[in-house]
Amino acid sequence: xxxxxxxxxxxxxxxxxxxxxxxxxxxxSAGLYLQRYLLSSLIIDKGKARSLWMQQLHNYLGLxxxxxxxxxxxxxxxxxxxxxxxxxxGYVEEIVDEGETFAVRxxxxxxxxxxxxxxxxxxxxxxxxxxxxxxxxxxxxxYEYAGYxxxxxxxxxxxxxxxxxxxxxxSSEAGLEVAFSLGWFTPYITLFTNELFEVSSQLRNKLxxxxxxxxxxxxxxxxGQNHQMTGVELADGxxxxxxxxxxxxxxxxxxxYLEGINLERQGGNIVTxxxxxxxxxxxxxxxxxxxxxxxxxxxxxxxxxxxxQIWREIRRATGAKRWMENLKTSV
Amino acid sequence: xxxxxxxxxxxxxxxxxxxxxxxxxxxxSAGLYLQRYLLSSLIIDKGKARSLWMQQLHNYLGLxxxxxxxxxxxxxxxxxxxxxxxxxxGYVEEIVDEGETFAVRxxxxxxxxxxxxxxxxxxxxxxxxxxxxxxxxxxxxxYEYAGYxxxxxxxxxxxxxxxxxxxxxxSSEAGLEVAFSLGWFTPYITLFTNELFEVSSQLRNKLxxxxxxxxxxxxxxxxGQNHQMTGVELADGxxxxxxxxxxxxxxxxxxxYLEGINLERQGGNIVTxxxxxxxxxxxxxxxxxxxxxxxxxxxxxxxxxxxxQIWREIRRATGAKRWMENLKTSV
Numbered sequence: 045x046x047x048x049x050x051x052x053x054x055x056x057x058x059x060x061x062x063x064x065x066x067x068x069x070x071x072x073s074a075g076l077y078l079q080r081y082l083l084s085s086l087i088i089d090k091g092k093a094r095s096l097w098m099q100q101l102h103n104y105l106g107l108x109x110x111x112x113x114x115x116x117x118x119x120x121x122x123x124x125x126x127x128x129x130x131x132x133x134g135y136v137e138e139i140v141d142e143g144e145t146f147a148v149r150x151x152x153x154x155x156x157x158x159x160x161x162x163x164x165x166x167x168x169x170x171x172x173x174x175x176x177x178x179x180x181x182x183x184x185x186x187y188e189y190a191g192y193x194x195x196x197x198x199x200x201x202x203x204x205x206x207x208x209x210x211x212x213x214x215s216s217e218a219g220l221e222v223a224f225s226l227g228w229f230t231p232y233i234t235l236f237t238n239e240l241f242e243v244s245s246q247l248r249n250k251l252x253x254x255x256x257x258x259x260x261x262x263x264x265x266x267x268g269q270n271h272q273m274t275g276v277e278l279a280d281g282x283x284x285x286x287x288x289x290x291x292x293x294x295x296x297x298x299x300x301y302l303e304g305i306n307l308e309r310q311g312g313n314i315v316t317x318x319x320x321x322x323x324x325x326x327x328x329x330x331x332x333x334x335x336x337x338x339x340x341x342x343x344x345x346x347x348x349x350x351x352x353q354i355w356r357e358i359r360r361a362t363g364a365k366r367w368m369e370n371l372k373t374s375v
Numbered sequence: 376x377x378x379x380x381x382x383x384x385x386x387x388x389x390x391x392x393x394x395x396x397x398x399x400x401x402x403x404s405a406g407l408y409l410q411r412y413l414l415s416s417l418i419i420d421k422g423k424a425r426s427l428w429m430q431q432l433h434n435y436l437g438l439x440x441x442x443x444x445x446x447x448x449x450x451x452x453x454x455x456x457x458x459x460x461x462x463x464x465g466y467v468e469e470i471v472d473e474g475e476t477f478a479v480r481x482x483x484x485x486x487x488x489x490x491x492x493x494x495x496x497x498x499x500x501x502x503x504x505x506x507x508x509x510x511x512x513x514x515x516x517x518y519e520y521a522g523y524x525x526x527x528x529x530x531x532x533x534x535x536x537x538x539x540x541x542x543x544x545x546s547s548e549a550g551l552e553v554a555f556s557l558g559w560f561t562p563y564i565t566l567f568t569n570e571l572f573e574v575s576s577q578l579r580n581k582l583x584x585x586x587x588x589x590x591x592x593x594x595x596x597x598x599g600q601n602h603q604m605t606g607v608e609l610a611d612g613x614x615x616x617x618x619x620x621x622x623x624x625x626x627x628x629x630x631x632y633l634e635g636i637n638l639e640r641q642g643g644n645i646v647t648x649x650x651x652x653x654x655x656x657x658x659x660x661x662x663x664x665x666x667x668x669x670x671x672x673x674x675x676x677x678x679x680x681x682x683x684q685i686w687r688e689i690r691r692a693t694g695a696k697r698w699m700e701n702l703k704t705s706v
Contacts, residue, residue, distance in 0.1 A: 069436060072436055073434075073436040073672065076434050076436065077434055079534075080433065080434055080533070080534040081533070081534070081559075082534070082537065082559070082560065102411065103407050103408055103411055103679070104437065105400060105403055105404040105407065105447065105450075105451045105454075105675040105678070106435065106437065106438055106442075106446075106447040106450050106451060106675075107437055107438075107450070108450065108454070109454055109457075111437075115437075116436065116437040119436075119437050119438070119439065120436045120437060123436075123439070123440055126440075199683060202411070202412070203410075203411040203412070203413070206413065223695070224694075224695040225690065225695070226695075227694075227695025227696050227697075228412075228413070228686075228690045228693070228695060228696070229413065230696065231695075231696035231697055231698040231699070232698055233698065253697070254695055254696075254697050254698065255697050255698030255699065256698055318649075318667065336649065337679065337680065337683055339676070339679050341404065341672065341675045341676045341679050342676045342679060342680070344436040344437075344672045344675075344676070345670070345672045345673045345675070345676030345677075346676075347436070348434070348668065348670050348672050348673060349668065349673070352530060352668055355559075359556065359559045362559070363555075363558075364554070364555040364556070364557075364558025364559060364562075364585055365558050365559070365561065365562035365585075366558075366562055366584070366585050366586050367562040367563055367564065367585065367586030367587055368562070368586065
C-alpha cells in the first residue's frame with residue numbers, strides 16, 4: 045500500500061524482509077519478484093527516476109518503441125502495489141547496519157518534514173543516477189529539450205542520431221571522448237566545452253583528424269521549439285545549427301546514504317556479483333549504481349536476480365512448510 | 376525482412392555481423408540492440424520459444440501481469456523487423472568456425488527442405504531450453520494443462536500456487552527435491568514418480584517429516600477442464616485431487632549445433648562472462664542456455680549485453696566516421 049505521513053506510524057515496528065531504495069525500473073522489478081516470493085518489501089522513492097525523463101523507450105523488449113519511460117514506471121508501480129508491496133515517497137538520508145537489520149532514516153515531505161526510521165533484513169540500493177546537464181542561465185531552456193533530441197545516453201539514442209548534425213556537450217575532456225563512439229552513427233559532430241575546461245593538444249589533433257569542430261565559447265542558449273532543439277546560440281550571438289545533442293557531463297550517483305558503509309567500488313560504481321550482491325552480504329545494488337550498462341532492461345533483470353537471491357537465503361533459513369493433517373484435507 | 380525459401384538466395388553471399396540462433400526473448404532483445412547499433416543481424420528461429428507457452432507473464436516489468444508470452448514475442452518480432460532485421464524460420468543444424476566467420480547450416484521447410492549455409496562474424500546462441508513433460512499415452516492430455524495451472528517454473532509461478540494442493544511430477548529423485556522449495560509457498564504437496572524411478576529411503580524419510588505423500592503408481596491421465604487441471608487419475612482408477620501441478624523433469628537444451636565447438640560448461644549450461652560471452656571470443660550465449668536464472672527479463676538483458684559487446688568490438692575495429700566537408704555543410 046502507499047504509505048503516507050498519516051499511516052506511516054503503523055509500519056515503524058515492522059521489520060521488512062527488504063527495503064528497496066529507489067522506485068525506478070530496477071527497484072520496481074525487484075519489488076515485483078519479492079512480493080511474488082511472499083516476502084515483505086518497501087520501496088522508498090524520491091521520485092524522478094532517470095527513465096521518467098525518457099520520452100521514448102526504443103529498446104525495451106515487449107513495449108512499442110514509442111513508449112514513454114513514465115508509462116513503464118506507472119505500470120510497474122501499479123503492478124507492485126497490486127501485489128501488496130509498500131511504497132513510500134521520501135528521501136533516504138542514512139542507513140545504519142544494526143547487525144541483523146538495517147535502520148533506514150527517511151525524510152518524508154518537503155514541508156513539515158518528518159524523519160521516520162524503517163527497518164529491514166536486506167537492503168537493495170536501486171537509487172540510480174541522474175545526468176548532469178549544461179548549466180545555463182535559464183535552466184528551463186535545457187529542460188525543454190533534454191530527453192527529447194538532447195540525449196544523455198549514446199547506447200539508447202545513437203540510432204536516433206544517424207547522419208545528423210550533433211552537438212556533444214562535455215564538462216571535461218574525458219566527457220568529449222564520447223564523440224569517437226558517436227562517430228559510429230554520424231560524422232557530423234561538433235564539440236562544445238561551454239568554457240568549462242581546457243582541451244589538450246592531443247585531443248585537438250584527434251578532433252582535427254576526424255574533422256570535428258571544437259567550440260570553446262560559452263553557450264548562451266539552446267534554440268528550437270516544441271521540444272526539438274535546432275541549434276546553439278553562443279555568447280557572441282553566433283548560431284550553430286544542430287539536429288540533435290548528446291550531453292556527456294557525467295552523472296550524480298544517488299547513494300550518499302551508503303557513505304557510512306564500506307562497499308567495494310570501481311570508479312563511482314558499486315561492484316556486485318552475478319546475483320547483484322555487493323561486498324556487504326545483506327546489501328544488493330542494481331541498475332545504474334552498479335558496474336555495468338545503464339539500461340532499463342538490465343536494471344529490471346538485476347532486480348529479479350537480487351530478489352531471487354534474498355528469497356533463497358530466507359527460504360533456506362526458514363525451511364519448507366509441513367503438511368499438517370486437518371488443515372486442508374480436500375479441495 | 377522475413378527470409379523465405381524464395382528470397383533466401385540473395386542472402387547467401389552476405390556476411391552478417393551477427394547471426395542469432397533463437398527468436399525468443401533473448402534473441403529478439405539482442406536483435407533490437409544490434410539493429411539499433413547499425414549492425415546487420417539475422418535471427419534464425421525454429422519456433423516454439425519456451426515463453427510462447429506461458430499464458431501469463433506475471434513478473435515482467437512494464438507489461439500487465441496477464442500478458443501472454445506470445446504477445447511479448449510478437450511485439451518484439453514486429454519491432455525487430457521494423458528496424459530492418461532479417462528473420463528466418465528454420466532449424467540450425469550445424470555451425471562451423473571458419474576463423475573470421477561462422478558458417479551456419481540451416482534446415483528450412485519441413486517438406487521439400489532446403490539446407491542453406493549463412494555466414495556471420497559473431498554468433499549469439501539464444502536457442503534456449505524446453506521442459507520435459509510427463510510422457511502419457513495421450514500427450515494432448517498434458518498439453519491441455521501445461522502452461523496453465525500445470526507449471527514448469529517455480530520462480531515464475533510459486534506465487535500462483537500459494538496454499539494450493541500441488542502435485543510435483545519428477546523423472547528422477549533430484550527433480551522431486553523442488554518440493555522443498557515449493558514448500559515455501561504451500562504445504563499441501565503430493566509427489567509423483569509415475570513409476571519412472573526408485574526413491575531412496577533418505578528422501579522417503581524427508582517427505583514423511585514434511586507430511587508430503589509420495590505416489591508411485593503410474594499416472595493414467597490428468598483430470599480437469601478448460602485448461603484447469605483438477606487432479607490425477609492413477610493406473611488403478613483412483614483419483615488424487617489437485618489445484619495445480621509443478622513439472623520438474625529437467626529440460627532439453629536446444630544447442631546440438633554447438634557440439635562441434637568446445638565451450639566451457641557448468642552442468643548442462645554454458646559459462647559466460649558479464650557481457651554474455653562464452654569461452655569462444657566470437658560466440659555469446661544468452662537466456663536459458665547459459666548459467667543463471669531462467670527468466671524472460673534476464674534473457675532480454677543478456678541480449679542487450681551481448682549486442683553491446685559485439686558493437687564495441689566492431690566499432691573499435693572500424694573507428695569513427697570522419698566529417699568530410701561538402702558532404703553535409705548545413706542542415
